[in-house]
Amino acid sequence: MIFNIQRYSLHDGAGLRSTVFFKGCSLHCPWCSNPESQKASPELMFESSKCIACHDCLTASDNGEMELFEGKVTMNPRRRQNTESFRDLCPTKALQIIGQTQSAEEICRIVLKDRAFYERSGGGVTLSGGEPLLQADLCREVAKKLKKENIHISIETCLHVPWKNIKMMLPYVDEFLCDVKHCDPIVFREQTGGDLNLILDNLKKLSESGADIRARVPIIYGFNHDEKTVEGILDIVESNEAIRAVDYMPYHPLGAGKYESLGREYSLPGHIMDNEEIENYIKITELRKIPVTIGG
Numbered sequence: 001m002i003f004n005i006q007r008y009s010l011h012d013g014a015g016l017r018s019t020v021f022f023k024g025c026s027l028h029c030p031w032c033s034n035p036e037s038q039k040a041s042p043e044l045m046f047e048s049s050k051c052i053a054c055h056d057c058l059t060a061s062d063n064g065e066m067e068l069f070e071g072k073v074t075m076n077p078r079r080r081q082n083t084e085s086f087r088d089l090c091p092t093k094a095l096q097i098i099g100q101t102q103s104a105e106e107i108c109r110i111v112l113k114d115r116a117f118y119e120r121s122g123g124g125v126t127l128s129g130g131e132p133l134l135q136a137d138l139c140r141e142v143a144k145k146l147k148k149e150n151i152h153i154s155i156e157t158c159l160h161v162p163w164k165n166i167k168m169m170l171p172y173v174d175e176f177l178c179d180v181k182h183c184d185p186i187v188f189r190e191q192t193g194g195d196l197n198l199i200l201d202n203l204k205k206l207s208e209s210g211a212d213i214r215a216r217v218p219i220i221y222g223f224n225h226d227e228k229t230v231e232g233i234l235d236i237v238e239s240n241e242a243i244r245a246v247d248y249m250p251y252h253p254l255g256a257g258k259y260e261s262l263g264r265e266y267s268l269p270g271h272i273m274d275n276e277e278i279e280n281y282i283k284i285t286e287l288r289k290i291p292v293t294i295g296g
């Protein structure tokens with residue numbers, strides 16, 4: 001279940017890359033800028049600004065997924081969605097189905113089109129999501145095929161999966177980009193619904209395996225935007241020798257509009273954090289002699 005294959009990406013690892021986005025995540029972080037990645041099944045996304053009110057989707061709505069409200073076409077997120085009724089239906093793509101099944105062969109055929117760019121830029125392919133390792137068999141198939149073609153492979157993961165899903169990727173992945181979001185299991189569970197101890201256990205095993213790891217740390221108001229928490233995160237980084245750098249990812253609300261398009265609420269403030277706001281974290285990271293970047 002894939003929801004996007006983005007070509008010419010510059011932010012998901014070294015060089016020019018293609019990023020394959022797997023759908024479905026075992027965490028539900030309220031700041032997620034790709035909320036369409038969280039649910040494992042296909043879902044409808046409706047952008048009202050693109051709608052020309054042709055009413056084709058109303059005719060196709062057996063379950064009342066799309067309806068007229070105060071004279072305007074709207075999506076009713078409370079209805080069970082029969083997404084296939086809407087495939088290739090909307091003339092303006094105001095209404096889209098997010099998520100489709102794709103085979104490892106199809107994914108590789110698409111990303112290998114840009115092999116020349118990867119070779120020239122020192123790039124490759126990044127497996128991302130959602131949480132790609134929830135679909136570990138597909139991930140491994142893709143990575144195995146690409147490794148045979150000598151493509152550099154990175155994976156972006158929150159590590160909130162069984163260890164066996166990570167272990168099976170070790171022979172094929174060149175670089176693990178691992179989220180380290182917090183150091184307190186209680187706060188972590190409250191905000192993301194996840195088990196921090198599972199993540200830390202996986203991180204330790206991954207580090208001991210000798211994998212090449214970068215830690216990705218989102219900086220989020222009301223969650224980890226304080227020195228004590230960042231110091232705690234850096235303690236975790238230092239205790240795992242294979243982590244070679246930290247990438248701070250300042251909070252931005254760029255995904256906020258997607259929540260509305262999915263019929264969900266966005267609960268975080270709309271303030272754009274600039275790099276200066278995390279300058280202090282850069283300093284305390286450098287004091288520990290840990291290589292650090294902002295924005296990945």
Ligand code: SF4
Nearest residue numbers: 051052054055057090
């Ligand atoms: S099919 Fe597309 S353009 Fe037509 S009413 Fe539905 S959302 Fe609007």
